[in-house]
Amino acid sequence: MMDPSLYNVLYIDLTERKYEVQERRDLFEKYLGGTGVAIKLLEEECPKGVDPFSPDNPIIFAVGPLTGLYPLASKTVAMFKSPLTGNLGESHAGGRSAVAIRLAGYGAIVIKGASKTPVYISIFNDQVKIKDATTLWGMRSSYAVGRVLREVEPGAGKRTIMRIGIAGENLVRYANVVVESYRHFGRLGLGAVFGSKKLKAIVVAGTRSVKIDDLKAYMKVYEEIFRSLTETGVMSKYHVLGTAENVLPLNAMGALPTRNLMQTRFELAENISGEALAEKYLVRKIACTHCPIGCIHLASLRIAFAPGHEYETLIIPYDYEPIYSLGSMLGIGSVEGLLRLIEKVEGLGLDAISTGVAMAWATEAYQRGLISDKETMGLKPNWGEDVEVYIRMAERIAKRANEFYSALADGVEFAASKYGGLDFALACGGNEVPGYHTGPAALVGFLVGPRHSHLDSAGYGIDQKALRSLMTKEEMVRQIVEEERFRNVLTSLVICLFARGEYKLERVVKALEPVGIKTSSEELMRLGAEIQKAKASFKAREGYSPYKVRIAKRFLETPTPLGKLNEEELRSMIKMYIEMAGLESIYTSSN
Amino acid sequence: MSYRVSVVNIERCIGCYSCMFACSRLRFGEVSLAKSAIQVKSAGGIERGFVIVVCRACVDPPCVKSCPTRALTPRPGGGVIFDESKCNSCKSCYEACIVRAVVWDEERGKPIICRYCGFCTKFCPHDVIVFEPVGRELLV
Ligand code: SF4
Ligand code: SF4
Ligand code: SF4
Ligand code: SF4
Numbered sequence: 001m002m003d004p005s006l007y008n009v010l011y012i013d014l015t016e017r018k019y020e021v022q023e024r025r026d027l028f029e030k031y032l033g034g035t036g037v038a039i040k041l042l043e044e045e046c047p048k049g050v051d052p053f054s055p056d057n058p059i060i061f062a063v064g065p066l067t068g069l070y071p072l073a074s075k076t077v078a079m080f081k082s083p084l085t086g087n088l089g090e091s092h093a094g095g096r097s098a099v100a101i102r103l104a105g106y107g108a109i110v111i112k113g114a115s116k117t118p119v120y121i122s123i124f125n126d127q128v129k130i131k132d133a134t135t136l137w138g139m140r141s142s143y144a145v146g147r148v149l150r151e152v153e154p155g156a157g158k159r160t161i162m163r164i165g166i167a168g169e170n171l172v173r174y175a176n177v178v179v180e181s182y183r184h185f186g187r188l189g190l191g192a193v194f195g196s197k198k199l200k201a202i203v204v205a206g207t208r209s210v211k212i213d214d215l216k217a218y219m220k221v222y223e224e225i226f227r228s229l230t231e232t233g234v235m236s237k238y239h240v241l242g243t244a245e246n247v248l249p250l251n252a253m254g255a256l257p258t259r260n261l262m263q264t265r266f267e268l269a270e271n272i273s274g275e276a277l278a279e280k281y282l283v284r285k286i287a288c289t290h291c292p293i294g295c296i297h298l299a300s301l302r303i304a305f306a307p308g309h310e311y312e313t314l315i316i317p318y319d320y321e322p323i324y325s326l327g328s329m330l331g332i333g334s335v336e337g338l339l340r341l342i343e344k345v346e347g348l349g350l351d352a353i354s355t356g357v358a359m360a361w362a363t364e365a366y367q368r369g370l371i372s373d374k375e376t377m378g379l380k381p382n383w384g385e386d387v388e389v390y391i392r393m394a395e396r397i398a399k400r401a402n403e404f405y406s407a408l409a410d411g412v413e414f415a416a417s418k419y420g421g422l423d424f425a426l427a428c429g430g431n432e433v434p435g436y437h438t439g440p441a442a443l444v445g446f447l448v449g450p451r452h453s454h455l456d457s458a459g460y461g462i463d464q465k466a467l468r469s470l471m472t473k474e475e476m477v478r479q480i481v482e483e484e485r486f487r488n489v490l491t492s493l494v495i496c497l498f499a500r501g502e503y504k505l506e507r508v509v510k511a512l513e514p515v516g517i518k519t520s521s522e523e524l525m526r527l528g529a530e531i532q533k534a535k536a537s538f539k540a541r542e543g544y545s546p547y548k549v550r551i552a553k554r555f556l557e558t559p560t561p562l563g564k565l566n567e568e569e570l571r572s573m574i575k576m577y578i579e580m581a582g583l584e585s586i587y588t589s590s591n
Numbered sequence: 592m593s594y595r596v597s598v599v600n601i602e603r604c605i606g607c608y609s610c611m612f613a614c615s616r617l618r619f620g621e622v623s624l625a626k627s628a629i630q631v632k633s634a635g636g637i638e639r640g641f642v643i644v645v646c647r648a649c650v651d652p653p654c655v656k657s658c659p660t661r662a663l664t665p666r667p668g669g670g671v672i673f674d675e676s677k678c679n680s681c682k683s684c685y686e687a688c689i690v691r692a693v694v695w696d697e698e699r700g701k702p703i704i705c706r707y708c709g710f711c712t713k714f715c716p717h718d719v720i721v722f723e724p725v726g727r728e729l730l731v
Contacts (some may be wrong), residue, residue, distance in 0.1 A: 068622050071609065099608075103624060150635075157632040158608075158624050181638070207697065209615070209623035219616065226609070230716050284640065287607040292716040294605035298638065315638040 001516045002065055003210045006033065006107040009041070012121060012128065014197050015055055015113030019128045021106075028107055032517075033064025035090065036492035036527065037108055038079040039534045042088075045110060048541055052083035052189070053171060053196035055114035062108040063098045064493040068210055069218070070511055071226050072499040074098050074288040077491060082188040083196075084173040084354070084411050085430035087542035088535055089188040090451050094288030095180035097160040097204070098494060104206025113197070120163075120201040124154055125208060133200040137169060141347035142178040145201060155205025158289075163201035164191040165349020167398040171195050172409040174354035174432070175398075178346065182296055182317040183288065186351045187453055188431060218514035225511065229502050230292050238295035238498045239285070243320035244274030251328075253467070253561045255438040255460075258328040259383050260360035260424055261554050264437050268333025268384075272323055281335060283315070288496070295498060301339045316343045324435030325356025330363065330390060331383030344391045348398040357432035358412045359393050361425050370420045375404035413550070423553035428452045429544065439463030439562035441476045443555055444573045448546045449484065450535040455497060457484040467561055473569065477576040484581075485528030492531065529582070536586045546574050547589050593668025593725045595648035595707050596629065603717040604641040606631060610711035610720060617710045618703075628694060628705040629720070646670060646692040646705035648725045654704075657687035663704070669725035673704040 007025040012018075024037075031037045038060045045058035059080050066073035076097040082089030101109065104125055111121070118133040136145050142165035149161050160179060168175035168191030175191030176184045185191070194200070212218045229235055237245055250256040251269040258266040270276060277299055287294035301314045316339045326345060327338045345355050363381040365371050373380070377396065379389050393405075400406040407415040412432055416425030426433045428446035434454040436442045441459035449456030457480040466476060486505070487497065495503050503511075505521035512519060556565050578587050614627035630644040648670030655663045655671055662677035663684055680700040685693045694703040709722030 068612075071607075099624070207623075207625035209619070209621035209626055209698075211621055215620045222616070226714060284638070285605055287605040289606075289608050290612060292605075292607045292609050292714070294607060294716070 001213060002028070003212075003515070005105045005208065005210065006065055006102070008106045009108045009110060010106050010123070010128065012109065012111045012130075013113045014111065014115045014119065014130065014199065017115075017130050021126075024108070028065070031527070031531070032492040033067070033107055034062050034075075034077040034492040034494035035079075035488055036531050038062040038077045038090070039531060039538065041108060041110055042079045042538060043534070045112065046081050050081060052081045052086065052089075052193060055197065056112065057081045057193055057196070059111040059190070059193055059197075060108065061097075061101060062494075063101050064107075065515055065517060066493045066495065066511060067102040068099045068290060069212070069515065070222060070290075071229055072291050072293065072496045072503070073493060074291045075491075075494040075496055076101060077494055078177075078185045078190050080190055080193045081542065083171070083192045084189045085452065085544070087539040087544040088450050089190060089193070090535075091185040091187050091190050092455075092491065092494070093177070093179045093183050093185045094291070094496060095160055095183035096158065096289045097162065097179050097183075099289040100155075100158065100160040100204040100206055102206070102210065103158070103208050104204050105208050111197070111199070115198040118198045118200050120149070120203065121199065122153055123202070123204045125206050136200045138166060141165065142349045143181055143347055146178070146181055149201060149203055153203045153205070155203075159203055159205030161201060161203050164194045164199075165347060165398070167349040167409075168192055168195040169200075170398060170400050170409070172350060172398060172400070173411050174351040175349050176351045178349060182286070182298065184346075184351075186353070187451060189351075191349050212514060213516040214514040221510055221514060225502065225507065226292065229499065234501050235293045235498065239293050241274035241278055242285075242295050242297040242318070244277055244297065244318060244323055246320045247273040247323055248275070250436065250438075253438070254559070255436060255561055256328050257324060257433075257435050257437050259331045260329060260364045261426060261437060261558050262364075264558060264560070266328040266331075266333065269328065271333045272327045272335055272338050276335060277318060281339070291496065293498070299339055301336060301343075303336075303340070314339070314343050317346070318342060321435060322352040322356070325353045326390075329356045329360045329435070332387060332390070333384055334387070337384075337387035341387055341390055341394070345394050348394060350394060350398055353434055354411070354432040355394055355397065357426050358397065358408045358415065359390055361412045361416060361421060362393065362408060364424055365416075365419060365421045368421065371404060375402070375419070377402060377405075422550070426552055426554060429549055436460035437555075437558065437560050439466060439560045440473065440565055440570060440573060441466065441480060443565060444477065444570060444577060445480055447549045447551065447570070448574055448577050450532075450539065455487070457487065463560070463562055473573050474576060477573050477580055480577060481580045485525055485532055488528040488531040489524045492527070532581055533583065533586065536581070536583045540586050546578060546587055549574070593648065593666060593670060593707065594709060594722055595670060595725050596645045596705065596709055596712055596720050597723050597727065598643045598645060598719060599721050600717065600719045601643060602640060604631070604643060604719045605717060606633065606641050607716065609714040609716065610643075613711045613714040617708070618706070626696060626698075626703060628692075628703050629711050630691070630694060643720060644691055645720070646707075647690060648707065650725075653687045653689075654684040654693055657683040659683065666707070670707055671704060673702065675701055678702070
């Protein structure tokens with residue numbers, strides 16, 4: 001039997017300032033945990049058509065039955081209604097969050113209501129406190145907020161500290177939640193939902209233990225998984241250069257979005273490559289709790305601030321996505337400039353991808369004269385020339401400094417519908433696009449995926465396969481559908497997707513057995529399909545239609561490694577996706 | 592020869608906690624970060640790295656001297672042996688070990704003392720900790 005602490009769902013009401021725990025065995029037994037449980041809780045808790053900033057919009061965190069038990073089962077799923085897209089908000093983060101929630105004795109946490117004054121939530125085992133956060137509100141950097149909470153809260157070293165920056169306070173629709181300084185619930189605006197509830201931070205720590213049914217079998221499966229993860233080299237990509245490894249290969253194949261995707265090759269890619277960063281700036285790698293891989297790369301940047309060898313040193317996390325969005329996308333080819341911009345964006349609590357894409361659009365719009373110095377408040381964005389300009393822009397977005405920056409804070413699609421330039425406003429389904437202009441599979445994935453993210457179905461991988469061997473469009477779509485279902489299984493167990501090669505279904509089945517869950521690969525895939533449908537239903541309920549999704553012209557003008565994309569073909573692939581995933585009754589072409 | 596766990600490459604620690612999970616799995620049959628004889632601590636913010644605390648296997652152990660019931664006795668070659676049946680939960684060993692290698696098990700009200708089995712070292716991906724004879728550091 002599964003250790004029953006997983007079934008505990010902690011419900012917190014910020015309006016009433018009270019909480020309760022309910023045993024939701026029903027949910028966990030059917031949907032495992034993570035995405036599966038979170039989408040069900042979202043269905044229950046989120047009223048139809050609710051304003052994302054209404055107190056009724058819930059914040060849901062969920063972990064799974066393998067959390068804490070096996071290496072790399074180290075992520076937490078967050079769900080909410082997204083203020084950016086107006087439909088499904090789903091974001092995943094690691095750090096210490098997952099293990100802390102599990103060892104505090106919960107499988108999920110639901111936060112509803114809103115406080116009138118700034119608060120933070122402190123959870124230590126069964127003690128749940130809503131505390132005053134007035135002093136933290138408006139603090140310049142999200143890093144500083146972490147530093148303060150570290151001093152006043154228990155559980156050093158094993159707790160999670162999730163917090164928002166000023167972007168979240170000011171309801172920037174793609175504000176993120178910073179976790180342990182270097183991880184994030186990045187996409188779709190969880191930070192803004194925190195802000196709308198006047199919720200500055202959540203600290204979770206726990207000292208509980210999870211009991212295992214069949215200890216002998218568990219020890220054996222554990223060892224097998226641990227060895228194959230650490231000794232076979234399957235994970236070396238993530239450990240050695242980290243995701244930044246992608247920069248050069250994508251650039252070489254002509255798939256690295258550059259200067260708002262006017263180009264796909266960046267002449268300065270070498271400078272900001274994983275190799276360059278590792279050689280000159282990498283100082284430490286760290287890991288999410290219970291991950292022996294440690295893909296989190298920290299760079300150190302020394303900045304002179306006064307004559308006489310006066311330096312300040314910043315420690316900055318880097319990954320492929322921020323390198324793309326705050327680097328090549330803005331034409332920034334200096335590592336120092338890129339790292340400074342990343343540090344600023346993270347400190348403000350902005351999603352790096354969305355911010356970069358929004359600023360790239362703004363640069364082009366400025367150069368085409370759609371906006372002027374009046375809108376930019378005197379800033380003159382010019383590809384990569386002056387990083388300081390982008391640092392200022394990010395600050396102004398986070399503060400909603402004027403009408404124009406406020407529009408940017410509502411997302412690139414919103415800004416472009418107001419100022420013009422939709423053709424080069426690179427959002428899919430309302431979410432700013434990630435960094436893979438590899439071909440049709442990637443783009444279709446962004447357009448129809450539940451999160452409009454590269455992580456939904458990894459179409460970039462399918463495109464790359466298609467480069468090596470011919471693949472029909474049907475085959476591509478079939479792989480998107482399958483991959484999405486498989487990922488729903490992994491994200492219900494909340495296993496880090498980087499370990500997807502090691503956690504194949506057969507292995508997942510084996511890993512579940514010692515903790516008392518009997519299942520099969522087929523059953524798991526059926527669950528993956530059911531979750532796919534549940535997410536689509538939520539999206540449809542809130543007004544999203546894949547038939548109507550906007551495809552920016554720029555995606556079609558700039559060739560991919562698989563050639564130029566064509567709208568008709570993309571639309572037919574979207575239709576195929578709906579059919580193959582069995583979503584016709586959910587997404588009817590009339591709505 | 593008596594063996595112990597030594598922290599040899601602390602700067603390489605990635606804070607994965609695999610060592611702690613290994614200890615609690617083997618010793619207590621549970622998944623826990625509270626019940627482990629080896630402790631990973633942050634040195635004050637992830638950017639500063641980590642601290643690992645593990646029993647140093649003292650040759651003349653202060654924890655033993657502090658124990659009123661002889662629940663703790665010296666192990667030949669260095670370190671201690673713990674006999675839980677004799678322990679009265681007075682917590683003086685916890686105070687006596689200034690490196691804080693005595694972990695307090697709140698649930699049982701007893702100390703958790705390293706057994707010098709070295710199981711945790713098998714799960715460290717970066718050779719931060721090694722299993723080696725007591726006194727090795729004095730020899731080099
Ligand atoms: S591979 Fe990276 S993101 Fe995934 S669990 Fe490990 S440290 Fe976290
Ligand atoms: S528990 Fe502390 S005092 Fe006792 S032998 Fe170990 S290090 Fe020395
Ligand atoms: S707590 Fe137990 S082992 Fe420790 S000093 Fe007291 S009696 Fe001895
Ligand atoms: S297993 Fe090694 S790297 Fe991981 S926390 Fe322990 S000492 Fe550090």
